[in-house]
Amino acid sequence: MPLATTVPTNVQTAVETSPPAKLNLFLEITARRCDGFHEIDTVMVPIDLRDHLLIQRLDSSDELSMEAQWMPSSEIWTQKLSGSPQSSHLAQIPSDENNLVIRALAAFRKHFGVRCGFHSRLFKGIPAGAGMGGASSDAASALRCASLLCEPELGPAAERVEELAAIAATIGSDVPFFLGLPGQSESTVAARARGRGELLNPVSLRSPLPVVVAYPRHGLSTAEVYGRLTVPSETIDPEPFLKALSSGNRKLIGEKMTNRLTAPAREIRPEIDEMLESMWRSGLQTCQLTGSGSACFAITDTIGQARRAAARLRAMLQPGALVWATHTTTTAPRVRHAS
Numbered sequence: 001m002p003l004a005t006t007v008p009t010n011v012q013t014a015v016e017t018s019p020p021a022k023l024n025l026f027l028e029i030t031a032r033r034c035d036g037f038h039e040i041d042t043v044m045v046p047i048d049l050r051d052h053l054l055i056q057r058l059d060s061s062d063e064l065s066m067e068a069q070w071m072p073s074s075e076i077w078t079q080k081l082s083g084s085p086q087s088s089h090l091a092q093i094p095s096d097e098n099n100l101v102i103r104a105l106a107a108f109r110k111h112f113g114v115r116c117g118f119h120s121r122l123f124k125g126i127p128a129g130a131g132m133g134g135a136s137s138d139a140a141s142a143l144r145c146a147s148l149l150c151e152p153e154l155g156p157a158a159e160r161v162e163e164l165a166a167i168a169a170t171i172g173s174d175v176p177f178f179l180g181l182p183g184q185s186e187s188t189v190a191a192r193a194r195g196r197g198e199l200l201n202p203v204s205l206r207s208p209l210p211v212v213v214a215y216p217r218h219g220l221s222t223a224e225v226y227g228r229l230t231v232p233s234e235t236i237d238p239e240p241f242l243k244a245l246s247s248g249n250r251k252l253i254g255e256k257m258t259n260r261l262t263a264p265a266r267e268i269r270p271e272i273d274e275m276l277e278s279m280w281r282s283g284l285q286t287c288q289l290t291g292s293g294s295a296c297f298a299i300t301d302t303i304g305q306a307r308r309a310a311a312r313l314r315a316m317l318q319p320g321a322l323v324w325a326t327h328t329t330t331t332a333p334r335v336r337h338a339s
């Protein structure tokens, strides 16, 4: 992972990066664990829908502080979500220890015995409760930023990659994925995640996949969706999906995609059915829920197709639903010196 090379050491006290969202192209649940979590088998890809995070190192204080807002503003997001009762709730991003950025930085300081403080500024572009892992991605980026900012006392960040992965797993099941895999290249941006989500293997993509992502105005709680799940007695083997993915054949990929959390998510939010139906009617035939929802996505052949389908879908949906045309990207975004 090019952590140590992107910013020269000892000149910067602030860095910035753009955490991406993710989609679960395949998600099976194989068992319920004694600790209340589930054993999962999932294939995830990062997509080019991003938050923006700036972290400043504070040498004169040991505080962890943060400001968090929607991009370009919370008012615009509340309007975009059509002023629904839930929109003001969704537009609220915690800026205390409930934010995974603060939790990640606290865990980093404790693990490495670092004394400095950090001030974070988070600009959100990834909707909350969408199953797109926005908070987890922010947490992974915060760990990478802190690792770089602490090079003067801890040495090269590249030497802490494994320790960061261990810290990431304590913050949330999806956080290790967003750190990226060592040696990951443009062609291996996808990952198969097992265990609670922390056991990762790279998966090759033949080429970046264009996608349409749609958020149906309401978010879903991951814990609630898992809480309603009935663990299947027979699980779906991911191999046919992995084969389809490496072939690059979009039709085959679509046929083999699956998400075991769809049924419990639809029970809580029947609007998900309407969204999938609208996507289908707009010409997106291979669509499904991502993670624990509520966002749904479809893979297309070209980015042009994705843009045209997104425009048709926007015109069909109720006010408050959000639609993006984007594509898969690399997991660990560049960390830059903040000017």
Ligand SMILES: C[C@](O)(CO)[C@H](O)COP(=O)(O)OP(=O)(O)OC[C@H]1O[C@@H](n2ccc(N)nc2=O)[C@H](O)[C@@H]1O
Binding pocket: 024, 027, 036, 037, 038, 039, 040, 042, 131, 133, 136, 171, 172, 173, 174, 175, 195, 196, 197, 222, 223, 226, 227, 291, 292
């Ligand atoms: C749905 C996915 O996004 C698929 O990638 C993840 O499995 C969820 O990962 P996450 O949001 O990072 O989840 P966490 O913050 O670790 O856990 C939130 C809640 O989801 C449930 N949970 C999560 C992950 C997992 N493997 N089994 C679970 O049962 C637990 O009830 C947990 O209390």
Ligand SMILES: Nc1ncnc2c1ncn2[C@@H]1O[C@H](COP(=O)(O)OP(=O)(O)OP(=O)(O)O)[C@@H](O)[C@H]1O
Binding pocket: 093, 094, 098, 099, 100, 101, 122, 124, 127, 128, 129, 130, 131, 132, 133, 134, 135, 136, 138, 139, 174, 220, 221, 222, 291, 292, 293
């Ligand atoms: N950095 C953060 N950004 C946004 N929300 C955060 C952040 N840290 C904590 N939260 C809280 O976590 C909740 C859900 O976060 P997030 O949007 O990542 O969930 P999700 O879309 O369900 O993702 P996942 O795919 O991990 O299940 C938010 O509603 C918010 O209260």
